[in-house]
Amino acid sequence: MFDRIAILGPGLLGASLLQAAKRRGLCRRTAVWSRRPETRLKCETQPWCDAVFADAGDAVAEADFVVACTPVDTIVPLFAQIAPRLAHGTLVTDVGSTKSLICRHARAALPEKVAFVGSHPMAGSEKTGLEHADPELFQGRACFVTPLVDTPAADVERVARFWKALGMEVATTTPEAHDEIAAHVSHLPHLFASAYCAYLSTRDPNWIHFAGPGLRDTTRVAAGDPALWKAIALQNREEILRALDGFQRELDQLRAALHNNQPFPLQHLLERGRDYRLRLRPLGEKPKEG
Amino acid sequence: MFDRIAILGPGLLGASLLQAAKRRGLCRRTAVWSRRPETRLKCETQPWCDAVFADAGDAVAEADFVVACTPVDTIVPLFAQIAPRLAHGTLVTDVGSTKSLICRHARAALPEKVAFVGSHPMAGSEKTGLEHADPELFQGRACFVTPLVDTPAADVERVARFWKALGMEVATTTPEAHDEIAAHVSHLPHLFASAYCAYLSTRDPNWIHFAGPGLRDTTRVAAGDPALWKAIALQNREEILRALDGFQRELDQLRAALHNNQPFPLQHLLERGRDYRLRLRPLGEKPKEG
Numbered sequence: 342m343f344d345r346i347a348i349l350g351p352g353l354l355g356a357s358l359l360q361a362a363k364r365r366g367l368c369r370r371t372a373v374w375s376r377r378p379e380t381r382l383k384c385e386t387q388p389w390c391d392a393v394f395a396d397a398g399d400a401v402a403e404a405d406f407v408v409a410c411t412p413v414d415t416i417v418p419l420f421a422q423i424a425p426r427l428a429h430g431t432l433v434t435d436v437g438s439t440k441s442l443i444c445r446h447a448r449a450a451l452p453e454k455v456a457f458v459g460s461h462p463m464a465g466s467e468k469t470g471l472e473h474a475d476p477e478l479f480q481g482r483a484c485f486v487t488p489l490v491d492t493p494a495a496d497v498e499r500v501a502r503f504w505k506a507l508g509m510e511v512a513t514t515t516p517e518a519h520d521e522i523a524a525h526v527s528h529l530p531h532l533f534a535s536a537y538c539a540y541l542s543t544r545d546p547n548w549i550h551f552a553g554p555g556l557r558d559t560t561r562v563a564a565g566d567p568a569l570w571k572a573i574a575l576q577n578r579e580e581i582l583r584a585l586d587g588f589q590r591e592l593d594q595l596r597a598a599l600h601n602n603q604p605f606p607l608q609h610l611l612e613r614g615r616d617y618r619l620r621l622r623p624l625g626e627k628p629k630e631g
Numbered sequence: 632m633f634d635r636i637a638i639l640g641p642g643l644l645g646a647s648l649l650q651a652a653k654r655r656g657l658c659r660r661t662a663v664w665s666r667r668p669e670t671r672l673k674c675e676t677q678p679w680c681d682a683v684f685a686d687a688g689d690a691v692a693e694a695d696f697v698v699a700c701t702p703v704d705t706i707v708p709l710f711a712q713i714a715p716r717l718a719h720g721t722l723v724t725d726v727g728s729t730k731s732l733i734c735r736h737a738r739a740a741l742p743e744k745v746a747f748v749g750s751h752p753m754a755g756s757e758k759t760g761l762e763h764a765d766p767e768l769f770q771g772r773a774c775f776v777t778p779l780v781d782t783p784a785a786d787v788e789r790v791a792r793f794w795k796a797l798g799m800e801v802a803t804t805t806p807e808a809h810d811e812i813a814a815h816v817s818h819l820p821h822l823f824a825s826a827y828c829a830y831l832s833t834r835d836p837n838w839i840h841f842a843g844p845g846l847r848d849t850t851r852v853a854a855g856d857p858a859l860w861k862a863i864a865l866q867n868r869e870e871i872l873r874a875l876d877g878f879q880r881e882l883d884q885l886r887a888a889l890h891n892n893q894p895f896p897l898q899h900l901l902e903r904g905r906d907y908r909l910r911l912r913p914l915g916e917k918p919k920e921g
Contacts, residue, residue, distance in 0.1 A: 463843045483841045512841070525834060526841050530827065530849045532885060535904030537820065540881040542907040544815060551773045551802070551816050552911050553753045558848045559820045563908040567901035571894055578889045585886060591830040595822060596875060599868045604861055611857035614825030617832040618853040621842050 342506065343432075347372040347404035349397055349419055351384055353466060354436050355410035356474035359389040361507045364476045374400035383471060398426035406503070408460075409435035414572040416443050420450040429454045434500050436462055438523060439576040440487045440516035448489060456496040459516060461485040461523065462509060469566055480508035485523075487516040524580035528573060529588065532581065534563040535570070632796065633722075637662040637694035639687055639709055641674055643756060644726050645700035646764035649679040651797045654766045664690035673761060688716035696793070698750075699725035704862040706733050710740040719744045724790050726752055728813060729866040730777045730806035738779060746786040749806060751775040751813065752799060759856055770798035775813075777806040814870035818863060819878065822871065824853040825860070 346368040348355040359371045373384050374397045384390045394400035401407045401423045409416045416435045427433070433455050437443045444459040451457050462484040466473065484504040488497045501511045514522070538560050541548070574581060591610070598606040636658045638645040649661045663674050664687045674680045684690035691697045691713045699706045706725045717723070723745050727733045734749040741747050752774040756763065774794040778787045791801045804812070828850050831838070864871060881900070888896040 463841060465843070465845075482843065485841075510840075522835075522838050522841050525831060526838055526846050527843060530846050533823065533827070533882075534849055534908075535901050536881045536885045537823070537878060538904035538907040539900050540878045541815060542903050543881075544877075545812075548812050548816055549907075549910055550800075551753060551775075551812050553755070553772065553817060555755075555852045556816050556820050557911055558851045559824055560908050560911070561848045562845045563904040565905065567898050567905055570901050571898045574889060574897060575892060575894060578892065582886070582889055585889075587834075588827060588830045591826045591833075592823075595826045596872070599864060599872055599875075602865060602868065604865060607864060608857050608861045610829050611825050611860050613832050614828035614853040615855065615857055617828040617839075618824075618850050620839055621847060621850070
């Protein structure tokens with residue numbers, strides 16, 4: 342499918358991507374760039390890594406597919422940096438969790454002769470780093486591919502085909518539609534979990550011993566990297582604020598039902614919540630027939 | 632330890648409790664009362680169930696330990712109903728997720744000659760019903776025992792010993808302290824998950840296909856029984872409202888940081904959240920030494 346895939350930032354996603362691509366025979370060679378010497382050293386001993394570079398331009402120079410897997414606020418500067426070294430016809434994408442800002446600026450930062458289509462494979466984890474890489478990380482997960490209005494359909498198709506080959510279910514949307522959806526199904530729930538844990542940290546420290554599986558699950562994502570999530574939250578702040586305002590209205594109704602001791606509105610809210618949650622099928626499970 | 636344990640309401644907790652008590656040799660005989668004929672029929676074929684009753688008074692008449700495992704709003708009426716049938720010296724407890732209201736009214740509903748101490752074994756699940764019963768459900772979990780000021784210490788000790796024998800870590804607190812803690816570590820996170828799912832159900836139904844493991848985990852508890860949780864929320868509404876107000880201040884700070892595009896307050900909130908979440912050790916894991 343590709344001759345050389347170059348990964349910029351071999352963290353959980355980047356390393357899993359190369360493992361998956363190697364396992365599925367989607368490329369002949371792989372190249373990796375990392376800013377950190379210790380990560381480059383680790384990569385040199387990995388079977389899924391054919392070449393390691395200290396310079397991002399060197400890593401992409403011979404690549405026909407470049408995937409930026411660095412934090413969302415570093416992707417566009419990195420594109421600007423590698424722009425002069427990209428070969429004619431190279432396909433470039435990124436795996437950033439926000440898309441409007443990145444896609445708009447990436448297209449401007451990259452030369453006309455390369456193809457760019459943004460992606461967001463929804464396969465993250467609160468675990469980070471290539472130590473947790475897994476070639477099946479993408480299997481059965483959703484992936485956004487987010488062309489701009491003038492992105493050639495053939496380029497979109499090439500990127501979508503790659504993610505499908507990793508086992509992903511690909512949805513093509515505008516970057517703006519992606520950001521609205523991601524704010525609702527990922528960014529806002531993450532920020533809630535963080536804010537809730539931050540709130541609990543202001544209360545009696547002994548209460549932590551009474552945390553059951555419910556609190557553990559509802560707050561699991563709060564263990565994620567604060568710097569990564571700060572960048573995501575700021576890049577998608579407008580959609581997150583809109584979602585927050587929408588949810589705040591639901592929360593105000595909950596508060597009123599409790600305050601006024603009203604069983605019926607409370608039960609109605611709980612029923613609507615349960616009905617929605619029951620439609621969220623477990624990962625990998627097929628929808629029920631009939 | 633006991634001659635006959637009587638369970639009122641053999642759902643997930645009640646059935647698991649009898650399985651655990653049988654396995655650990657904590658009683659000679661078991662008795663079960665259920666309001667529903669179909670549940671009684673199921674119980675009759677269960678090895679952990681020695682006698683099934685259609686009348687709650689009949690179920691407790693020969694018991695020396697009675698555990699009410701019915702929804703929180705039915706416990707006190709049930710105690711009033713069985714009161715005339717309880718033998719002198721019988722030990723009575725309940726497993727309700729709220730304690731102030733239940734403990735105060737239970738003591739008044741029960742005769743002087745029986746011992747009552749409220750309990751809250753934190754071992755629930757969004758799964759309900761005796762089909763999901765598990766004799767190891769209680770292992771390593773926290774259990775509150777909540778005496779009133781005039782509850783004899785020997786009675787508290789007997790109830791605590793029982794839960795410890797099931798593998799639980801028992802904490803003795805006032806019913807009021809329990810309700811404040813439970814509001815924070817269980818009730819409010821549950822209501823958030825429900826409210827968030829209720830909110831998502833008002834948006835584009837197709838977004839559900841983009842739900843990843845993060846949303847699945849943060850909302851898992853919203854699949855719980857609306858009637859049960861409505862009763863819990865209303866019985867503990869004052870503490871839940873107080874916790875909600877405290878959390879709302881944290882949420883307002885998050886909103887301000889996003890609205891004003893401020894990286895430092897945002898990162899600080901995310902770091903406080905992560906630090907707290909990392910202190911929540913997985914169930915069954917011992918605290919790290921040193």
